[in-house]
Amino acid sequence: MTVTTAVPAPETALSVRQILALERVVAGEPEVVAGAGQLDRPVRWVHVAEAADVGVMLSGGEMVLTTGVLLAGDVRIQTEYIRSLDRAEAAAVVLGLGRAFPAPPESMRRAAERCGMPMVVLHRPFPFAELTEEVQSRLVRRKFAAVSLSEAVRTALTGLITTGAPLQRLLDEIAGHSACPVILTNLAHRVLATAGERSAVDDVLRDWERIARQAGGNEGDGWIRADIGGRGEQWGRLVLCGYRGDIETGRLLADRGAEALVLHRMLGGTVAAWEEQSAQSLLTDLVSGVVPARQLLPRARAAGLPVNRRTFVPLVVRDGDAPQLGRILRLLGLSGLVAELADGYTAVLLSFARDQDADALAAHFAARLCTGGRPVVAAAAPRTAWDDVPAGVSEALHVAEAVADTPADQDLPMLVRLRDVRLRGLVRLLRDDPHVQSFAERELDGLLCGGGDGDPDLLPVLRTYLATGRNKSRTAQLHHVSRPALYRRLEAIEARLGVDLDDFEQAASLHIALLAHDAQRG
Amino acid sequence: MSRVVRAAVFQTAWTGDKESMIQVHEQAARDAAAQGAQVLCFQELFYGPYFCQVQDKAFYEYAEQIPDGPIVKRFQALAKELGIVLILPMYEEEQPGVLYNTAAVIDADGSYLGKYRKTHIPQVEGFWEKFYFRPGHSDWPVFDTAAGKIGVYICYDRHFPEGWRALGLAGAEIVFNPSATSRGLSAYLWQLEQPAAAVANEYFVGAINRVGVEELGDNDFYGTSYFVDPEAQFVGEVASDKDTELVVRDLDMAKLREVRDRWQFYRDRAPGAYTPLTAP
Numbered sequence: 001m002t003v004t005t006a007v008p009a010p011e012t013a014l015s016v017r018q019i020l021a022l023e024r025v026v027a028g029e030p031e032v033v034a035g036a037g038q039l040d041r042p043v044r045w046v047h048v049a050e051a052a053d054v055g056v057m058l059s060g061g062e063m064v065l066t067t068g069v070l071l072a073g074d075v076r077i078q079t080e081y082i083r084s085l086d087r088a089e090a091a092a093v094v095l096g097l098g099r100a101f102p103a104p105p106e107s108m109r110r111a112a113e114r115c116g117m118p119m120v121v122l123h124r125p126f127p128f129a130e131l132t133e134e135v136q137s138r139l140v141r142r143k144f145a146a147v148s149l150s151e152a153v154r155t156a157l158t159g160l161i162t163t164g165a166p167l168q169r170l171l172d173e174i175a176g177h178s179a180c181p182v183i184l185t186n187l188a189h190r191v192l193a194t195a196g197e198r199s200a201v202d203d204v205l206r207d208w209e210r211i212a213r214q215a216g217g218n219e220g221d222g223w224i225r226a227d228i229g230g231r232g233e234q235w236g237r238l239v240l241c242g243y244r245g246d247i248e249t250g251r252l253l254a255d256r257g258a259e260a261l262v263l264h265r266m267l268g269g270t271v272a273a274w275e276e277q278s279a280q281s282l283l284t285d286l287v288s289g290v291v292p293a294r295q296l297l298p299r300a301r302a303a304g305l306p307v308n309r310r311t312f313v314p315l316v317v318r319d320g321d322a323p324q325l326g327r328i329l330r331l332l333g334l335s336g337l338v339a340e341l342a343d344g345y346t347a348v349l350l351s352f353a354r355d356q357d358a359d360a361l362a363a364h365f366a367a368r369l370c371t372g373g374r375p376v377v378a379a380a381a382p383r384t385a386w387d388d389v390p391a392g393v394s395e396a397l398h399v400a401e402a403v404a405d406t407p408a409d410q411d412l413p414m415l416v417r418l419r420d421v422r423l424r425g426l427v428r429l430l431r432d433d434p435h436v437q438s439f440a441e442r443e444l445d446g447l448l449c450g451g452g453d454g455d456p457d458l459l460p461v462l463r464t465y466l467a468t469g470r471n472k473s474r475t476a477q478l479h480h481v482s483r484p485a486l487y488r489r490l491e492a493i494e495a496r497l498g499v500d501l502d503d504f505e506q507a508a509s510l511h512i513a514l515l516a517h518d519a520q521r522g
Numbered sequence: 523m524s525r526v527v528r529a530a531v532f533q534t535a536w537t538g539d540k541e542s543m544i545q546v547h548e549q550a551a552r553d554a555a556a557q558g559a560q561v562l563c564f565q566e567l568f569y570g571p572y573f574c575q576v577q578d579k580a581f582y583e584y585a586e587q588i589p590d591g592p593i594v595k596r597f598q599a600l601a602k603e604l605g606i607v608l609i610l611p612m613y614e615e616e617q618p619g620v621l622y623n624t625a626a627v628i629d630a631d632g633s634y635l636g637k638y639r640k641t642h643i644p645q646v647e648g649f650w651e652k653f654y655f656r657p658g659h660s661d662w663p664v665f666d667t668a669a670g671k672i673g674v675y676i677c678y679d680r681h682f683p684e685g686w687r688a689l690g691l692a693g694a695e696i697v698f699n700p701s702a703t704s705r706g707l708s709a710y711l712w713q714l715e716q717p718a719a720a721v722a723n724e725y726f727v728g729a730i731n732r733v734g735v736e737e738l739g740d741n742d743f744y745g746t747s748y749f750v751d752p753e754a755q756f757v758g759e760v761a762s763d764k765d766t767e768l769v770v771r772d773l774d775m776a777k778l779r780e781v782r783d784r785w786q787f788y789r790d791r792a793p794g795a796y797t798p799l800t801a802p
Contacts, residue, residue, distance in 0.1 A: 187746065187760065187763060188746075188759040188760045188761070188762075189756075189759065189760070190759060210755075233705070304759050306758065327765055327766075330761070330762055330765050330766065330767040330768070331553070331765075331766050331767065331768060332553045332556075332557075332768060333530060333532075333553060333554060333557060333559075333767070333768030333769060333770040334557070335758075353528075353558070353772065355558060356557060356558055360556070361556060361557065364553075364556055
């Protein structure tokens with residue numbers, strides 16, 4: 001048995017019920033005499049057929065119109081006519097009364113009822129050609145609408161891809177057509193990108209944990225999924241969340257979207273790149289403070305970061321390779337997000353269970369990262385509140401920048417924290433302060449201005465002399481000059497700046513001014 | 523306060539030799555322990571390639587005595603040092619010519635608790651296991667470990683619901699399913715069968731699959747190891763399909779009781795009606 005009552009007609013078809021409601025059909029005074037429970041069956045085509053063996057001419061889904069002229073008088077043929085229609089999976093039969101039958105023949109009615117085939121009689125028959133023309137043109141219009149929608153979406157998406165539009169732009173386009181949240185996930189159900197009205201997307205993401213963790217998946221309730229993949233491999237999935245139109249159109253949009261994403265990936269993107277973009281936009285939003293941290297919580301959760309009752313450790317790695325950092329996270333079984341920030345820095349946001357030793361595990365991560373090289377890993381103090389995470393990422397970034405100013409020979413721990421960068425960290429933090437800037441200018445004015453008679457190496461010599469704790473032989477050695485030559489340069493510096501370098505406070509003042517000067521340029 | 527078991531599984535690619543493969547797994551145990559994991563299960567035949575892609579008796583050499591062979595001894599010491607329960611899926615030689623696909627279970631104090639021998643042995647393209655293993659008859663052991671009651675059901679076993687049930691009846695809270703399974707027709711079953719078993723038997727399942735293509739054949743092992751709870755919900759994310767990955771998850775045993783109180787499958791099963799299932 002086919003249950004069709006609850007299933008809406010596909011977009012390209014009309015239902016029996018819809019056809020019976022057409023103005024021209026109503027004029028024929030239609031009466032449903034059998035199969036009233038099946039009126040939502042889709043009608044694919046309308047066909048006029050009088051022959052008793054009508055079934056052989058059909059391919060299913062037709063509404064068959066007949067006057068019954070070849071059926072009159074033979075009950076067996078009448079019954080067989082209905083059975084033949086049923087075997088051919090016709091959608092319905094319409095009998096025009098008057099020419100062969102003055103009233104609905106009981107044998108046909110009973111047979112139709114048994115088969116569950118809608119049987120309709122027209123009490124005021126009219127030319128069948130009018131009915132077929134009406135229905136056919138409507139069906140063709142619908143099919144054409146579907147084809148043009150498909151074509152329009154495909155053209156728009158292809159246009160975007162050929163102009164090198166980013167992933168987000170493609171998703172925005174799909175969301176524009178579907179008018180519902182659109183979500184791209186990887187195979188691990190991690191949300192890589194979203195599009196659609198922000199509040200609706202957030203509503204979906206808030207419940208994402210439950211939706212995504214369900215094995216299998218339910219296509220009902222307007223949740224339309226399309227797999228993304230190629231060359232025998234699946235990469236991810238596109239989901240229209242709560243699409244309100246008919247399923248066929250939603251399916252069409254999801255399929256066109258998925259095709260475009262496959263093309264986008266094949267032309268240069270990778271799933272890893274998509275994943276990174278997702279983490280990048282999240283961490284960038286976190287750091288920028290444009291969106292309050294609390295509002296980013298659903299996105300973080302949907303991106304696969306555990307956020308409930310967790311301790312967060314923000315790290316910033318200089319010259320880090322984001323995919324490599326991701327691989328190390330997976331190797332160690334740590335939960336975290338990795339994203340490239342500006343200026344060669346990469347952020348890693350680690351998430352630990354409350355009972356775990358966050359400091360030790362962050363150091364463990366840094367140690368594994370430093371095997372075979374020595375990238376700088378700057379860490380912020382662990383944060384137990386999500387709202388404090390943006391400040392944490394900024395702190396780690398600040399530490400990383402301060403480390404970048406540190407001389408290479410200075411011994412730093414594997415995981416550098418704020419306390420390890422000391423004065424340098426403080427100066428870095430204050431580098432944009434106008435008072436600090438004018439202080440540095442004032443202190444170093446004589447050397448920065450240059451002048452025709454000066455030695456251009458004086459500033460580096462001063463820097464080395466102060467950084468080595470005023471060690472003259474070490475400074476001479478590092479600058480490849482003799483000690484008498486160094487003395488002459490130090491005297492020149494003292495003369496230019498009007499200072500006594502043997503005085504601790506004056507030397508310290510110059511040291512801070514140099515740090516500030518370097519930080520401003522860095 | 524409910525009991526939460528921090529459990530781990532580890533998926534990795536064949537390194538090219540047995541010793542480095544063992545070292546990779548030792549490091550994984552250390553990494554898991556550093557995170558506070560109480561139990562860790564490795565992939566099927568963990569220290570070797572998946573040699574069942576070919577039929578070559580040279581690979582019989584990978585078999586070891588359990589528990590008297592060197593690998594079990596080595597990991598017993600490691601389990602004791604780290605205080606972690608280890609499940610070691612290995613190639614076992616009971617005596618020359620009598621070989622099994624086995625998992626040894628080591629408790630957190632380093633003591634050897636016993637073994638499970640794979641019951642169902644496939645013999646199909648790319649998985650020529652009958653060449654290497656006798657079927658085991660282990661009577662569905664469940665091991666009372668420091669991390670809870672643990673069962674093991676190896677790879678192809680997972681297609682047979684009866685063993686899952688037997689482990690549930692024996693009291694398993696977590697069943698590990700170490701595997702070596704490749705892309706192709708059955709990939710879609712990987713996230714279907716174990717979750718279904720977890721629901722039917724109302725316990726946690728940890729599924730492990732190796733990654734990569736090895737030199738012995740074209741099997742493309744797709745990883746995606748995971749834990750699934752008694753409601754068939756994945757616990758955290760499913761692992762990568764290409765990279766080495768340690769999966770550490772907190773399994774809340776309150777969920778097991780909650781689901782069993784709600785869905786009374788153990789009460790309502792009808793063993794008296796199942797006689798035909800055990801007819802030879």
